Amino acid sequence: MALKLYAMTCGWLSLPEAALIEGGSADDLRIPVPCYLIVHPRGTALFDSGLGTVCQSECDDYMGDFASLMQVEFLPGEELKTRLETVEVDVAGVDYLINSHLHFDHAGGNEQVKAARLVVQRREWEAAHEPDLIAAIGYKPVDYDHGHDLLLVDGEHDVFGDGSVSCIPTFGHTPGHQSLRVQLDGGEVVLTGDACYLRRSLETLRLPPGAAHDRDSMQEALKRLRGLQARGARIFYGHDPDFWRGVPQAPARIA
Numbered sequence: 214m215a216l217k218l219y220a221m222t223c224g225w226l227s228l229p230e231a232a233l234i235e236g237g238s239a240d241d242l243r244i245p246v247p248c249y250l251i252v253h254p255r256g257t258a259l260f261d262s263g264l265g266t267v268c269q270s271e272c273d274d275y276m277g278d279f280a281s282l283m284q285v286e287f288l289p290g291e292e293l294k295t296r297l298e299t300v301e302v303d304v305a306g307v308d309y310l311i312n313s314h315l316h317f318d319h320a321g322g323n324e325q326v327k328a329a330r331l332v333v334q335r336r337e338w339e340a341a342h343e344p345d346l347i348a349a350i351g352y353k354p355v356d357y358d359h360g361h362d363l364l365l366v367d368g369e370h371d372v373f374g375d376g377s378v379s380c381i382p383t384f385g386h387t388p389g390h391q392s393l394r395v396q397l398d399g400g401e402v403v404l405t406g407d408a409c410y411l412r413r414s415l416e417t418l419r420l421p422p423g424a425a426h427d428r429d430s431m432q433e434a435l436k437r438l439r440g441l442q443a444r445g446a447r448i449f450y451g452h453d454p455d456f457w458r459g460v461p462q463a464p465a466r467i468a
């Protein structure tokens with residue numbers, strides 16, 4: 214059995230394009246919130262968990278100060294648990310939950326995957342438990358403090374021990390942001406998370422004005438992604454609506 218990769222949009226955010234890329238327009242861009250499932254002969258892994266179901270009921274209270282910055286659309290049925298049912302995977306039985314980072318639209322669904330081993334960069338986990346950084350970076354501990362069995366990693370990490378799925382550090386957006394390389398029969402895919410919101414971010418190396426904790430590191434991460442692309446990897450942009458229109462949704466596989 215070969216490895217299988219599935220993509221799922223688990224909700225949408227709308228915010229000014231100018232918040233996503235330097236020089237962007239003031240008009241709102243409606244962006245997808247992606248999650249990915251990997252079915253490997255040695256187990257299952259999620260890359261990010263999307264929004265929390267709290268966004269389907271008490272979103273304004275939960276969003277707090279962020280409520281004025283963006284609109285959230287998250288309909289019942291778009292949450293991870295239901296999306297995974299389309300590929301006959303029980304969210305409670307997933308082996309690994311890999312978070313690119315711990316922002317609410319990437320770790321909000323972690324509470325649905327409590328039995329999984331949580332794979333996160335050590336520096337991300339530490340930053341997300343540092344009171345000053347929680348506020349400055351916009352973490353919400355309610356998203357990720359669920360007592361998961363933790364696997365804190367430092368830099369590259371080979372998830373299944375065969376080189377097919379690897380965490381790669383792409384620090385900068387947050388202190389310990391990571392992306393994921395997945396080796397498919399059809400070639401290598403890189404799931405960028407928020408290291409690269411838009412196709413244009415990679416083409417122009419332009420950063421989001423306010424959403425870079427460390428701009429130099431984020432710039433370096435973009436260059437690293439460019440290097441992987443030049444070697445033939447397909448780049449999956451974290452929140453690019455045009456790109457995502459062409460991505461098959463589960464239960465279809467990414468070939």
Ligand SMILES: [Zn+2]
Pocket residue numbers: 314316386407
């Ligand atoms: Zn983020």
